[in-house]
Amino acid sequence: MTQSGLHQFLRSKTAPPGSDEVEVTIFGPGYGECILIHIGAGRWIVIDSCRRHGSKTPIALEYLQTLNVNPAEAIQLVVVSHWHEDHTSGMGDLVAAIPKAKVALPNVLGGKEFRTYTRLVSSLSGQMDGKGVVEMNKVFAELRRRPADKVRIERPVRDQRLLEFPATKTAQNCEGRVFALSPAPDDERAFVDALIAKIGELEAATTVGTLQKATINHEPNDVAVAVHVLVGSIAVLLGSDLEESGYPTRGWCSVHEIHSQFQKASVLKIAHHGSHTAHHEGVWTDMCEPEVLGVMTPYNRGWKLPKKSDATRLLGKTQDLYITASPKQKKLPAHRDHGVARLFEKVAGKPVPIEPGIGAVRLRRSAAAGSPAWAVETFGTASKVSEILNDLA
Ligand SMILES: [Zn+2]
Numbered sequence: 001m002t003q004s005g006l007h008q009f010l011r012s013k014t015a016p017p018g019s020d021e022v023e024v025t026i027f028g029p030g031y032g033e034c035i036l037i038h039i040g041a042g043r044w045i046v047i048d049s050c051r052r053h054g055s056k057t058p059i060a061l062e063y064l065q066t067l068n069v070n071p072a073e074a075i076q077l078v079v080v081s082h083w084h085e086d087h088t089s090g091m092g093d094l095v096a097a098i099p100k101a102k103v104a105l106p107n108v109l110g111g112k113e114f115r116t117y118t119r120l121v122s123s124l125s126g127q128m129d130g131k132g133v134v135e136m137n138k139v140f141a142e143l144r145r146r147p148a149d150k151v152r153i154e155r156p157v158r159d160q161r162l163l164e165f166p167a168t169k170t171a172q173n174c175e176g177r178v179f180a181l182s183p184a185p186d187d188e189r190a191f192v193d194a195l196i197a198k199i200g201e202l203e204a205a206t207t208v209g210t211l212q213k214a215t216i217n218h219e220p221n222d223v224a225v226a227v228h229v230l231v232g233s234i235a236v237l238l239g240s241d242l243e244e245s246g247y248p249t250r251g252w253c254s255v256h257e258i259h260s261q262f263q264k265a266s267v268l269k270i271a272h273h274g275s276h277t278a279h280h281e282g283v284w285t286d287m288c289e290p291e292v293l294g295v296m297t298p299y300n301r302g303w304k305l306p307k308k309s310d311a312t313r314l315l316g317k318t319q320d321l322y323i324t325a326s327p328k329q330k331k332l333p334a335h336r337d338h339g340v341a342r343l344f345e346k347v348a349g350k351p352v353p354i355e356p357g358i359g360a361v362r363l364r365r366s367a368a369a370g371s372p373a374w375a376v377e378t379f380g381t382a383s384k385v386s387e388i389l390n391d392l393a
Pocket residue numbers: 084086087241272273299
């Protein structure tokens with residue numbers, strides 16, 4: 001059912017990219033983000049995980065299966081950019097399904113402070129929203145299950161190579177590499193300090209109210225991994241939820257300092273759902289080509305992103321700007337997603353078509369030097385930002 005659902009959603013546009021073609025597909029259901037990149041010769045990398053409403057399967061697996069691609073063979077690398085729920089939904093199942101792939105996990109998520117924190121939050125589940133924590137625990141459990149010689153973990157830090165891949169006979173232009181641009185050491189330290197403080201609060205909390213206050217779900221995304229992908233002559237910059245605080249040794253400032261090592265990108269996955277807290281002018285001028293193709297996912301819970309002012313600011317940088325869903329889009333709470341179809345059916349007494357539950361922006365382009373610009377396709381709830389400007393608050 002899940003597969004035919006996605007099939008319908010893609011409206012039969014299910015041919016995989018050509019062997020020498022680069023694809024960047026950004027999925028975002030409104031709350032959540034997952035990016036797939038074809039790096040040539042049937043090889044894929046995945047950054048973060050989310051699911052379609054009504055499906056239990058991670059969207060990365062659903063999508064590749066729909067393209068007739070075997071994820072277990074095709075995915076070379078999965079990056080867990082950070083642990084927040086909107087970037088990790090289904091990550092445990094995704095990692096379990098791709099035993100040969102490298103898993104890139106920020107160092108601080110493997111440390112004892114994060115383990116203590118996740119243990120505390122897990123023991124309090126039901127009283128707090130700890131789904132990101134639950135997913136991270138699934139990932140850790142899966143990696144522990146593997147024989148030691150089969151575990152391939154990368155610990156991304158600023159300026160670290162995560163993957164290198166050669167050209168092949170059928171993908172002669174697809175030599176390339178994937179680099180982590182963050183986190184910077186100062187961001188890692190700040191994250192661990194924040195964890196230690198939160199652990200203290202959790203241990204001292206005596207009521208549900210004080211427990212809820214002690215979650216760190218909405219703290220700055222200090223350890224988010226931004227990624228630079230180079231395939232042949234094509235560069236793509238993926239901003240994750242990395243933020244900018246103005247400290248020279250942290251966030252985008254620290255990334256910008258090493259910008260000259262990296263080719264300017266023709267695609268930018270805009271950081272942190274377009275928020276002004278992730279804006280760094282130098283990223284646009286020094287890390288992206290002029291009129292770069294920008295794509296973002298919204299954050300449509302609580303503090304909604306992007307704001308109208310964010311979208312206007314970003315449109316001032318590039319008119320070629322897409323979003324996977326409008327932040328205003330009506331949706332059901334995530335914890336009811338799996339039962340949505342059944343629930344609707346029960347109430348109406350017959351099958352009811354539900355919203356596609358996800359939007360995607362798919363970009364494809366030949367990896368050859370001087371190839372024509374990206375071909376853009378939008379699916380489901382995705383659109384140009386200029387078309388939904390009036391939806392934004
Ligand atoms: Zn996010």
